[in-house]
Amino acid sequence: MxxxxxxxxxxxxxxxxxxxxxxxxxRREPKIIGSHDPxxxxxxxxxxxxxxxxxxxxxxxxxxRRGFATLCKCTTCGYIARCEHCDISLTFHLRGRLLKCHYCGYQRKAPEQCPQCQSRDLYMRGIGTQRIEEELHALFPGVPxxxxxxxxxxxxxxxxxxxxxxxxxxxxxxxxxxxxxxxxxxxxxxxxxxxxxxxxxxxxxxxxxxxxxxxxxxxxxxxxxxxxxxxxxxxxxxxxxxxxxxxxxxxxxxxxxxxxxxxRELDYPPYSRMINILFRGPREEAVARVSRRYAEGLQPQTCFRMLGPVPATLSKIENNFRYQILLISSKQNDPGGQKTREAVRSAMAQFKERHRSREVQVSIDVDPTSIL
The missing domain is CATH 3.40.50.300 (P-loop containing nucleotide triphosphate hydrolases)
Incomplete structure (x- = not known):
């Protein structure tokens, strides 16, 4: 302190x-009856x-949020247009009527009808800067x-x-x-x-x-x-x-x-220290297996608690599946975080000695700014 x-x-x-x-x-703004527009x-x-x-x-x-709408959804069957390479929905861009992924750059033409049920009830949901720009011109014509x-x-x-x-x-x-x-x-x-x-x-x-x-x-x-x-x-x-x-x-x-x-109630930083261990690779089963094997080397200790391994919130980016382990170390039992870092180093050494998996990458982020 x-x-x-x-x-x-x-x-x-x-x-x-x-x-x-x-x-x-x-929530208190008047709604337009029969309209789905935000x-x-x-x-x-x-x-x-x-x-x-x-x-x-x-x-x-x-x-x-850039683009026109953040979600392209069929209101008949529930289909949502998603990226082929990432676990994320595609954003609709008005120019060229394109669906784009803002993580990997993948894009394709927006469909005229649902690819699953052939319904034409496709709804562009969410607010991007292009949609706001269109509304601006409608509400304030002539204003530059x-x-x-x-x-x-x-x-x-x-x-x-x-x-x-x-x-x-x-x-x-x-x-x-x-x-x-x-x-x-x-x-x-x-x-x-x-x-x-x-x-x-x-x-x-x-x-x-x-x-x-x-x-x-x-x-x-x-x-x-x-x-x-x-x-x-x-x-x-x-x-x-x-x-x-x-x-x-x-x-x-x-x-x-x-x-x-x-x-304080959740024992999150700054009342603890956090380490995010991320596993990523092209085959999900290999990524899941490697993350479990790595976790086996992290023996339960009083100085930290372990969450995972589980799929990351963004579970796939650029054709790489992502799993993560979060270590939250107590500042009471491990004030400087040295015991936790030593446990991570030991687990990594054991992992490299026993398992050789070139297709799965492991990265360790101490005090991460984001856990997504």
Whole structure:
């Protein structure tokens, strides 16, 4: 303990006021009867956008999902279009009507009818930046807007070209993914709209709340950076989550305490140390077998607990199946993590001596930033 010291910057430079943050509960937004389309712009966000556009000010819209829709699903038989090389659903891109995998780059034409039951009831579900761009043009015709994501910035100077034109005032609305969330300083931006705060919050990772707070705090900081007061509208289906509650009041310290409370109850870092051991290879049965054999060398000890081996959350990427073992070491029984690291080294040495499997790769990540 007492290893780290909090150095805080409670005020902006020149004492510029922090933006006012509004959290919109999308569950309370009126639904269109008979429509499956998601809510993209809440009543409050549309109202704020009308106000800022009428005043000649600029807006940044944030959605950390590119493409048009995140899921192509048949409503008759339940078929979902998936990547042939990864265990992930394909994202629909409007240009060329393509289904793309954002992990391996695989793509194919979107079908006109379901490949399984031949039904034409295919539903494109989810919200990507392309869908938001289409809705923008429908709701605010004539308002110059630009989209900034991996699909629009592939050229060498793609980022700079878009940001330079936005800075000169050629566009009133900048829509983008994570690349618009930090480092931007445009004095005329007085409104930031977060289309969906849930995309990061619902990830199956114990750091999801921390990442959500960090990302929303960063993107909120793009509004009202000079003389004009800024506003932020965050849309969500989980408004009661403590990450969103403390983002609203720019309250890092209370968020930190709430996050620590959850981590303490589950004995997650920083109250323990974590090691992620990942196994990957082209044949699932070989990967599963190798992970079990490796686990046999990790004898149960009081200094750590072992979870797995089990298929990873992303169980297949680029034709490689993925299994993982998580080791969580107690800081009481193993303060520096040395006993746990020694157990891992010993297991690896035994494994290499007894088993030779060139088709399965083993990687060890100490204090992983992600366990997906």
């Amino acid at each position: 007492n290893k780290y010291t909090l150095l805080s910057l409670p005020n902006r430079i020149d004492d510029v006021r922090m933006p006012a943050i509004h959290v919109v509960d999308l 809510i993209i712009f809440s009543r409050l966000l549309r109202q704020k956008m009308d106000e800022k556009l009428a005043a000649g000010e600029q807006i940044i819209l944030f959605q950390n 807007a630009v989209r900034m994501d991996m699909d629009t910035t592939r050229g060498r100077h793609g980022h700079d070209a878009i940001l330079s034109r936005f800075g000169r005032g050629e566009f009133q609305i900048l829509l983008g993914t994570q690349m618009v969330a930090k480092g931007l300083d445009f004095p005329r931006v007085t409104l930031v709209g977060v289309i969906s705060a849930d995309s990061e919050l619902l990830f199956p990772d114990f750091r999801a709340g921390e990442r959500t707070f960090q990302l929303l705090t960063q993107v909120a900081g793009r509004a009202g950076r000079k003389d004009k007061e800024g506003e932020v509208v965050i849309q969500t289906y989980t408004p009661d989550h403590y990450s969103l509650f403390y983002v609203r009041s720019h309250d890092y310290e209370h968020f930190f305490k709430a996050e620590l409370k959850d981590r």
